[in-house]
Amino acid sequence: xxxxxxxLANPSFWVAVLRIATPLILGTLGVLLCERAGVLNLGIxxxxxxxxxxxxxxxFAGAPLWAGVGVAALTGMAFGLLHAFLTVGLALSQHVSxxxxxxxxxxxxxxxxxxxxxxxxxxxxxxxxxxxxxxxxPILNAQTAxxxxxxxxxxxxxxxxxRTPLGLAVRMVGENPQAAESQGVSxxxxxxxxxVAGSALMGVAxxxxxxxxxxxxxxNMVNGRGWICVALVVFASWRPGKALLGxxxxxxxxxxxxxxxxxxxxxxxxxxxxxxxxxxxxxxxxLVARKASYPQALMKPYRKGER
Amino acid sequence: xxxxxxxxxxxxxxVLAPIGAIVFTMAISALLVLWAGAPVGxxxxxxxxxxxxxxFAWSETLTRAIPLILTxxxxxxxxxxxxxxxxxxxxxxxxxxxxxxVGGMHGGTGFELxxxxxxxxxxxxxxxxxxxxxLGPALMKNKLGVDEVVTTLLINFIVLLxxxxxxxxxxxxxxxxxxxxxxxxxxxxxxxxxxxxxxxHTGLLWAVSLAVMVWAIFKYTVLGFDIxxxxxxxxxxxxxxxxxxxxxxxxxxxxxALAGLAGAIEVAGRTSYVTxxxxxxxxxxxxxxxxxxxxxxxxxxxxxxxxxxxxxxxxTMSRAVGxxxxxADVIVAASLVAVLVATLLTQYRVRMK
Numbered sequence: 001x002x003x004x005x006x007x008l009a010n011p012s013f014w015v016a017v018l019r020i021a022t023p024l025i026l027g028t029l030g031v032l033l034c035e036r037a038g039v040l041n042l043g044i045x046x047x048x049x050x051x052x053x054x055x056x057x058x059x060f061a062g063a064p065l066w067a068g069v070g071v072a073a074l075t076g077m078a079f080g081l082l083h084a085f086l087t088v089g090l091a092l093s094q095h096v097s098x099x100x101x102x103x104x105x106x107x108x109x110x111x112x113x114x115x116x117x118x119x120x121x122x123x124x125x126x127x128x129x130x131x132x133x134x135x136x137x138p139i140l141n142a143q144t145a146x147x148x149x150x151x152x153x154x155x156x157x158x159x160x161x162x163r164t165p166l167g168l169a170v171r172m173v174g175e176n177p178q179a180a181e182s183q184g185v186s187x188x189x190x191x192x193x194x195x196v197a198g199s200a201l202m203g204v205a206x207x208x209x210x211x212x213x214x215x216x217x218x219x220n221m222v223n224g225r226g227w228i229c230v231a232l233v234v235f236a237s238w239r240p241g242k243a244l245l246g247x248x249x250x251x252x253x254x255x256x257x258x259x260x261x262x263x264x265x266x267x268x269x270x271x272x273x274x275x276x277x278x279x280x281x282x283x284x285x286x287l288v289a290r291k292a293s294y295p296q297a298l299m300k301p302y303r304k305g306e307r
Numbered sequence: 308x309x310x311x312x313x314x315x316x317x318x319x320x321x322v323l324a325p326i327g328a329i330v331f332t333m334a335i336s337a338l339l340v341l342w343a344g345a346p347v348g349x350x351x352x353x354x355x356x357x358x359x360x361x362x363f364a365w366s367e368t369l370t371r372a373i374p375l376i377l378t379x380x381x382x383x384x385x386x387x388x389x390x391x392x393x394x395x396x397x398x399x400x401x402x403x404x405x406x407x408x409v410g411g412m413h414g415g416t417g418f419e420l421x422x423x424x425x426x427x428x429x430x431x432x433x434x435x436x437x438x439x440x441x442l443g444p445a446l447m448k449n450k451l452g453v454d455e456v457v458t459t460l461l462i463n464f465i466v467l468l469x470x471x472x473x474x475x476x477x478x479x480x481x482x483x484x485x486x487x488x489x490x491x492x493x494x495x496x497x498x499x500x501x502x503x504x505x506x507x508h509t510g511l512l513w514a515v516s517l518a519v520m521v522w523a524i525f526k527y528t529v530l531g532f533d534i535x536x537x538x539x540x541x542x543x544x545x546x547x548x549x550x551x552x553x554x555x556x557x558x559x560x561x562x563x564a565l566a567g568l569a570g571a572i573e574v575a576g577r578t579s580y581v582t583x584x585x586x587x588x589x590x591x592x593x594x595x596x597x598x599x600x601x602x603x604x605x606x607x608x609x610x611x612x613x614x615x616x617x618x619x620x621x622x623t624m625s626r627a628v629g630x631x632x633x634x635a636d637v638i639v640a641a642s643l644v645a646v647l648v649a650t651l652l653t654q655y656r657v658r659m660k
Contacts, residue, residue, distance in 0.1 A: 042456060082644075090655075091310065092647050095391045095456060099594060100644045107636035114631030115343045227460045234454065271472035278461045278468075285458060289451040303310060 007259045015142040016258070019213060021251035022143070023048070023205040025150040027229035028236065028243040029157055030076075030201030035233055036161065037194030038174035038297040039087055042098025044202045045226030046105030047079045051206030053109040056217045057116065059126045069146070069207050076203020077196045079105055084192040091301035102226070113217060123216035144212040146204070151244075153201070158240040170194050174295035177302040187302050202226070224278070231281040235288055238295060246284070253280055310655040320653045325599060328645035329613075336638050345628040357623025358616030364623075366505035372608075372615035373576065374399070374586065376514040377569035378593025379600065379607040380521050381437075385562035386594075387525070387602050388538045390445055390555060394459030395566040396590025397466035398440045402433035402567025403574045403581045404470060407478065407489045410496040411580070422495040429496060430571055437567020438560040440466070445559030449552055463590070471583055480580065489581040498576040508576035515608060517565065522604035530557055566590065595643040601650060614639055 007013050027044055034041040055072030059065055079101055086097040117124065129144035140148070161167035169190050172180035177187045205225075210217050232250065236242035257273040337347045358368050378395045385392035392398075410429040420428070444458040473479075474487040498508040525531040533554040536544040545551055569589065578585050596614055600606030621635035 086644070086647065090648065090651050090657075092651060096386075096598060096647065097644075099393070100598075100640060100647065103591065103595060103640035104637065104644060107633055107640050111339060111631050111633035111637055114633055115339075118629065118631075224461070224464050227457060230454075231457045231461065234457075269472040269476060271468040271475075275465050275468045278464045281461050282458055285453045286447060286451060289447070289453045 003260075003263055007256065007263070011139060013255060013259060014139050016255040017248065017251045018139060018143055018147060019251075020254050021247045022147045022150050022212070023208045023225055024229055024232060024247035024250060025154065025244055026146075026201050026205035026208065027226060028232045028247055029150075029153055029240060030198040030205065031229050031233045032236070032238055032240060032243055033157065033170070033198035033201070034195050035298055036174045036238055036295055037170045037191045038177065038295055038300065038302070039083075039191055039195055040094040040098060040230075040299050041080075041083055041195060041198060041202075042095060042230065043079055043083050043101030043105065043199065044098075044229055045222060045224070046102030046109075047076050047199055047202040048206035048209075048222045048226045049109045050075045050079060050105040051203030052210045052221060053113060053206075053217050055203070055207030056126065056210035057112070059211060060124060065129055065211055068211050069204055072203040072207030072211075073200040074203070076199040076201070076206075079203075080196040080199025081192070083199065084195040087301065088188050088191045088195070091303055094299050094301075110219060113219075123218055125215040126211070128210075128215045129212045146208045146212045149204075150208075154240050154244045161240065171295075173302075174297055177297050177300075191302075202229075205229075228277065228281055231285055235281075235284040237288065237293055250277060250280065253277060309658050310651075311658055313654060313656055317653075321601075321650075324649035324653050325601065325610075325642075325646045328649040329642050331649075332638055332642040332645050335641060336634060339634055339637060340630055343630040343634075345630045350624055350628050350630055353624040353627050354617065354620040356620070358618075358620030362502075363505065364616075364619065366502055366507045367619045368612060368616040369501075369511055370506045370508070370577065370615075371619055372611045373508075373510045373514045374569045374573050374589045375592055375596055375615050376518060376608055376611035377565055377572065378589050379596030379611050380514075380518055380593075380604060381562045381566040381569070382594045382597035383600065383602050383604055383607055384521060384534070384565065385441075385558055386538075386597055388534045388554065388558040389541070390448065390558050390562070391456045392441055392444075392459055392559075392562050392566075393456050393594065394441060394444065394462050394563075394590070395569070395593050396586060396588065397459075397463040398437035398563050398566035399570040399573070399586055399590050400466050400470050400581070401436040401440050401570065403570030403585065404473065404478070404489070405432040405436035405567065406430070406571035406574050407492060407581050408432065410492045410575075411490045422493070425493070426496055429492075429575070430568065433567045433571030434564035435567070437565070437570070438563035440567075441559040441563030442556065445555050449555050467583070470581065474581065474583065478581070487583065491580045492574060494579075496575060497579055498572070506577065510572040510576035513568070513572055514611075517568070518604045518608050521561075521565075524561075525604060530554070534558055566593075569593075592639065595639050598643050599646050601646075 031041060031044055051072035054075040055068040058071040059068035083097055083101055086092045087094045131142050131144055133141055135141040169185045172185060173187045173190045181187050209221055232246045235246045254277045257276045261270050261273045340347045340350045358364055381395045406429045409432045444455045447453040447458060448455040474489055478489045480488050480490045498510050501507040501509055501511055533549045536549045537551055537554050541551055573585060596607060596610045599610040617638055618635045621632045625632045
């Protein structure tokens with residue numbers, strides 16, 4: 001018990017929480033944008049891998065760090081465009097298209113890594129983002145600028161969604177595409193835009209792993225974080241503020257799990273602690289399922305003139 | 308751009324669509340071969356040769372195809388009813404563990420059974436383990452509206468961690484020199500070889516028979532009709548008097564059991580014990596195979612052999628010309644996307660305006 005208090009009283013614990021939460025915040029916002037427009041994007045897991053890889057590769061090749069983030073965003077956009085073409089243009093199953101993109105993006109990234117570094121055993125490193133020590137805010141000043149970006153994007157996206165005509169259009173095509181179309185909103189264009197923007201965020205979420213949290217690209221480094229984001233969006237009932245809360249809560253338990261594991265008097269096999277985040281996600285899904293207010297048109301393809 | 312439904316799609320087009328999509332994929336993937344700095348023609352020739360070019364190549368391909376056909380069937384059954392089971396990987400490991408628990412753990416405890424009794428018990432345990440793992444997500448989807456994609460995916464991580472804990476602890480083989488691997492099956496429970504001097508085992512017959520069985524269920528039984536009805540439109544199925552919950556439960560049990568059997572058959576036919584790397588993602592590849600086959604159970608056999616051939620061939624090719632083996636995964640994933648588009652084009656016409 002005193003152990004637990006010790007852990008919670010230590011600022012380094014909260015630094016870890018915010019660090020673990022960052023890719024989840026970015027990824028969850030990305031999924032949220034897509035789903036608000038009525039499109040499930042299970043490509044996230046692969047898009048994060050691809051963003052982690054291309055962002056890192058750009059920096060390794062000599063680009064500045066922010067250009068690496070930009071490259072990761074562009075990578076995300078490219079896969080988002082493919083997902084939009086398949087699900088909005090051709091009205092294919094959103095589940096299947098997303099899974100296909102995850103497989104494709106992951107395979108392409110691993111292939112690209114192996115082609116670029118054929119005989120390397122220890123992954124080559126870069127100099128990642130430095131902590132913002134100039135910031136007079138404790139805990140936040142141990143983070144990098146990407147964390148600040150993620151935190152700022154939460155109110156920004158909430159503002160766009162709820163306070164601008166663009167956000168209204170996005171929410172309308174996710175709730176009632178027929179009505180949106182009759183108001184002169186192009187369902188296809190709005191959905192495509194939302195998917196591309198959301199996928200860009202997923203790419204950036206991936207690049208956080210290689211450009212900030214670590215300094216190299218590893219296989220399996222995304223390790224299910226994308227799927228957790230999909231669960232977090234349901235937990236957040238599609239609201240940016242709650243998405244931030246969910247990501248922080250999740251990161252809290254993940255960081256706690258790590259500390260308990262290290263504290264030495266762990267009674268259970270370490271794998272049990274590692275299971276906690278996944279169990280927690282499922283529990284969260286079950287708990288909010290009953291009152292979850294899905295965007296009404298989520299996963300329903302829209303074809304003009306067809307009902 | 309808009310889509311117009313075609314009045315009829317010809318059978319030829321339906322068969323040619325996946326083939327055309329695969330040819331298209333190979334053409335696009337040629338760019339990756341060029342990027343890796345290898346000659347395209349030779350690389351593809353080596354890939355084909357490595358997968359299908361000799362008796363040995365065929366034996367390796369068919370060995371690899373066995374778990375892929377089974378996980379492909381698992382995905383086919385579930386997807387047909389729009390139950391998106393992405394958990395075949397976890398179900399496969401659950402089945403493998405159950406098989407070893409029944410067929411390997413009882414030695415020395417005086418619990419001796421004839422292999423004639425023990426073998427069916429082992430397979431049953433594997434099927435039940437896989438089935439139970441999918442039952443929860445299926446019921447959560449049906450009763451609570453929890454998206455089954457996310458739950459089945461997350462359960463994969465939980466199962467793999469559980470397997471890892473068991474292989475470190477209670478199920479660890481004490482004679483494995485510290486490696487996290489389970490105890491072995493009793494040797495009289497292992498599947499026989501189909502061809503001497505190769506690794507192909509009689510699990511191939513299991514996989515093919517199960518594919519035929521699933522095909523017969525789809526075609527000739529009430530359950531098959533119900534599955535298609537639920538998959539086409541769950542709400543309409545309720546109105547038509549189809550027992551939706553019961554159908555979903557049956558689908559979950561069948562799909563999970565097939566994935567569980569994939570694990571047991573891998574253990575009984577190939578590895579004889581469970582390790583964490585016994586499956587390089589067969590559960591996920593099974594999804595691509597089901598889609599490549601257009602959710603047709605007999606097509607799953609062909610798609611499974613094709614994908615297995617590409618994976619096996621890529622190993623040989625990579626050793627010879629140094630193109631990373633990940634190109635096989637790219638080809639499988641890109642074919643999946645291309646086949647989806649090609650199949651759509653057999654049903655719809657794209658009009659630009």
